[in-house]
């Protein structure tokens with residue numbers, strides 16, 4: 054593959070093996086691909102990536118629905134991308150809804166929210182294949198206490214961009230590709246792209262210089278700027294350069310999640326579901342939570 058002139062390739066810093074999985078509540082078996090406890094400068098503005106790789110759930114018509122119960126968030130955003138299966142959410146503002154196959158929920162926790170995340174009733178009853186990503190996106194200090202809100206991004210509202218030479222397609226969730234803007238409104242510049250590359254095909258997807266770039270390989274085997282990465286692996290690139298050249302190995306299509314962003318290089322102090330800029334702000338978050346300032350889940354009846 055030839056590089057476009059004046060587009061030095063971004064360097065590949067690491068190709069990480071799929072880590073061990075753990076369960077979040079009883080609903081989500083996740084691979085903790087990266088999190089804010091280490092190497093935050095490599096992935097900023099992204100804080101955490103939990104990948105629920107494809108798995109099968111049995112029908113569960115009578116038992117309590119699987120999921121994770123009431124919990125708070127403050128200081129960042131949670132982005133839930135459902136590839137297969139169906140997730141229901143309810144929160145302390147009284148809002149709620151279904152995140153269906155192909156949909157994305159972009160939740161700004163901001164100053165604080167309480168919510169729960171469950172398998173939908175329909176999915177619980179039928180069971181079936183399930184695949185999901187939850188990506189945590191940091192907020193800059195000036196926006197950490199912004200009011201909580203949701204962007205419910207349906208599959209149909211996500212621009213799908215065909216790659217040249219029938220190489221595949223990109224669903225632009227956030228950011229822009231070839232003039233196609235993703236529906237997500239973000240607080241800092243970033244690309245969150247759902248990429249499919251047909252077996253044996255190549256694509257050049259340059260990213261802004263100075264941004265971080267991380268790829269989650271969800272199926273197939275792909276060469277990333279010359280380094281091979283397999284299904285389940287995480288590829289972390291440097292802030293240097295801007296070129297990104299992908300080549301799907303023959304035999305199987307490649308699916309990957311591309312996360313690129315302008316770094317938020319600010320102090321980061323985190324504790325569980327709170328990600329702030331100082332210890333004092335974390336103490337305040339704990340105090341606010343304990344005194345009920347995140348609201349409560351009184352929409353219980355409608356959750357069922």
Ligand code: MN
Nearest residue numbers: 124131168170
């Ligand atoms: Mn949550």
